[in-house]
Amino acid sequence: EPLGVEPEEEAGGDEEEDTAQAMERAEAGEAGGSPGAPGPEEPGGLAWLVPEGSSSSRVIVHVDLDCFYAQVEMISNPELKGKPLGVQQKYLVVTCNYEARKLGVKKLMNVRDAKEKCPQLVLVNGEDLTRYREMSYKVTELLEEFSPVVERLGFDENFVDLTEMVERRLQQLQSDELSALTVSGHVYNNQYINLHDIVHIRLLVGSQIAAEMREAMYNQLGLTGCAGVASNKLLAKLVSGVFKPNQQTVLLPETSQVLIQNLSHVREMPGIGYKTAKRLEALGISSVHDLQTFSPKILEKELGISVAQRIQKLSFGEDNSPVTPSGPPQSFSEEDSFKKCSSEVEAKNKIEELLASLLNRVCQDGRKPHTIRLVIRRYSSENHCSRESRQCPIPSHLIQKLGTGNCDVMTPMVDILMKLFRNMVNVKMPFHLTLLSVCLCNLKTLNTPKKGTIDYYLTPSLSTTSRSGKRSFKMKDSHTEDF
DNA sequence: TGGGGTTAT
DNA sequence: ATAACCC
Numbered sequence: 001e002p003l004g005v006e007p008e009e010e011a012g013g014d015e016e017e018d019t020a021q022a023m024e025r026a027e028a029g030e031a032g033g034s035p036g037a038p039g040p041e042e043p044g045g046l047a048w049l050v051p052e053g054s055s056s057s058r059v060i061v062h063v064d065l066d067c068f069y070a071q072v073e074m075i076s077n078p079e080l081k082g083k084p085l086g087v088q089q090k091y092l093v094v095t096c097n098y099e100a101r102k103l104g105v106k107k108l109m110n111v112r113d114a115k116e117k118c119p120q121l122v123l124v125n126g127e128d129l130t131r132y133r134e135m136s137y138k139v140t141e142l143l144e145e146f147s148p149v150v151e152r153l154g155f156d157e158n159f160v161d162l163t164e165m166v167e168r169r170l171q172q173l174q175s176d177e178l179s180a181l182t183v184s185g186h187v188y189n190n191q192y193i194n195l196h197d198i199v200h201i202r203l204l205v206g207s208q209i210a211a212e213m214r215e216a217m218y219n220q221l222g223l224t225g226c227a228g229v230a231s232n233k234l235l236a237k238l239v240s241g242v243f244k245p246n247q248q249t250v251l252l253p254e255t256s257q258v259l260i261q262n263l264s265h266v267r268e269m270p271g272i273g274y275k276t277a278k279r280l281e282a283l284g285i286s287s288v289h290d291l292q293t294f295s296p297k298i299l300e301k302e303l304g305i306s307v308a309q310r311i312q313k314l315s316f317g318e319d320n321s322p323v324t325p326s327g328p329p330q331s332f333s334e335e336d337s338f339k340k341c342s343s344e345v346e347a348k349n350k351i352e353e354l355l356a357s358l359l360n361r362v363c364q365d366g367r368k369p370h371t372i373r374l375v376i377r378r379y380s381s382e383n384h385c386s387r388e389s390r391q392c393p394i395p396s397h398l399i400q401k402l403g404t405g406n407c408d409v410m411t412p413m414v415d416i417l418m419k420l421f422r423n424m425v426n427v428k429m430p431f432h433l434t435l436l437s438v439c440l441c442n443l444k445t446l447n448t449p450k451k452g453t454i455d456y457y458l459t460p461s462l463s464t465t466s467r468s469g470k471r472s473f474k475m476k477d478s479h480t481e482d483f
Numbered sequence: 484t485g486g487g488g489t490t491a492t
Numbered sequence: 493a494t495a496a497c498c499c
Contacts, residue, residue: 089485108484129486154488154499273497306491335486389493437486
C-alpha cells in the first residue's frame, strides 16, 4: 500500500445529489484502448514513458474544503460538533455543516427560513473573518509545501499544479512498480484505467498526491475537504465536486466530455457568471452544447472577442489558464453592511472601526499599503449590486508610520477617508447608505529605492532588464500612484 | 444576500 | 473607477 490514504470519515450515507447524479452511467468516450501507447512495461526504467518535457499535458488538483467556516467554528468550539450548525452574517446563514444540510438548511438561506426549517439549528456569528482567514492561509501554506505553485480561490479553495511533482515521482518509479500503480479515491464515471497510457499514469500519481494533501490537512489542521484531479483548472474544479463531503475524484481525459455535458446550464461553468449567462440566454444559449455549437463570429460580436473565445473554449472543457501562485494578498479590506446610515458622524464611526481593524492586519503583514479606498453602497430598490468608490495615494509620511504602533496614524487616515466620503456623498443632501468598506491596497514590501541609486538598479521589479520568472515583489502601476 | 477576494477594461 | 468574475 503505497501512498494513498483516505480519511473517509463522514461516511454514513450522507451523499449529496451531485454524487447520485454522477453515479448514473453515461457514455465513456473511447475508454479502454490507447492506440499510440508503447507496449507493456519493460525493464530499464520508465524513461520511454516520459518524452522529456514534450508532454504539454498538466496535472492539476483543486482542493475544496467542506463547509469551511462551519469547520473552523467546530474546531474553535468542539461542543458544536454533531449539532446542526449555521454560520450567520447579518440575517443570512452563509454556510452550515452537513448536519444542518440534512435538515434542509441551505447556503445563503435567510435566518428566519432556516430556523423555521430547522428549529434546533445552532447559529454562530461569522461576520469577523479573522479566524477563517488565518486558517485559510494555513491551508494554502500546507499545500505550498507540496508544490509552491498554489492559487487561492476565495478562502476555501486552492489549485495546485502537480505536473512537476508527478514527473519527479515517475522518474523515481521502478518499472515493476508500474503495474501496481493504483488510483486514490474515485475515478470519474468509473472509467477504466489504462496503465499503458502515460496520461492516465500521471493522473493516478496526481490522485495519490491529492490524497496525501487531504491527509495532511486533516492531521495537521483538523480539516476535511474534497479534491479533484484533472488536466486543467476548469476540469479539476468541476470534478472535485462530484463526490461531496470529504472525498476525491480523478478525471481521465476520455470522460471530460461527459463531465461538462452533465452541467445542466452554462451558468454552472466556472468563468460564466451572472451577467454573461444572462447575455447568453438572450442569444438562446442555455446548455453547454448550445454554447459549443454557437457561431463563434456572432458570439465574438455579442460578447467581445476575449470573453467569447474564452468561454467557448470552456464549453469544450478546454482551459489553458495557468495556476498562478497567489502569494500574499494584494489588498486588505473590511466592510460592514447595515439597514441605514444617513449621517456623516454615523459614517465616520463605522469608518473608524473598519480602519482600526485594517491597520492591525496591515501591521502584522509587514508590507506597506500605498493606496487607500473607500467604498459605499447607496440604498436603492433596484440595482442593489452597484457600489461606488474613491481612492487616493496614502501620503508617504503616513506610510512610514504604519508599522510603528504608538504614533497616531488613525486621525489623519480617517481625515483622508472622510474627504473621499464627501467626494462621493453630498452631505448637505439627505442620503441613505447600506454599506461602507475600506480597502488598503497597492502593497509594497520595501521603501522603494530612489531612482538613480544603486538599490534602484538592483531591484528586479524596477530595473529595465528585469525579466525574472519569480515574482518576489510585484509593483503594479496605477494611475493613482504617488510620486 | 455577506464579507471578503481577483483581473480586465 | 467600474465591471466582471470567484468563494
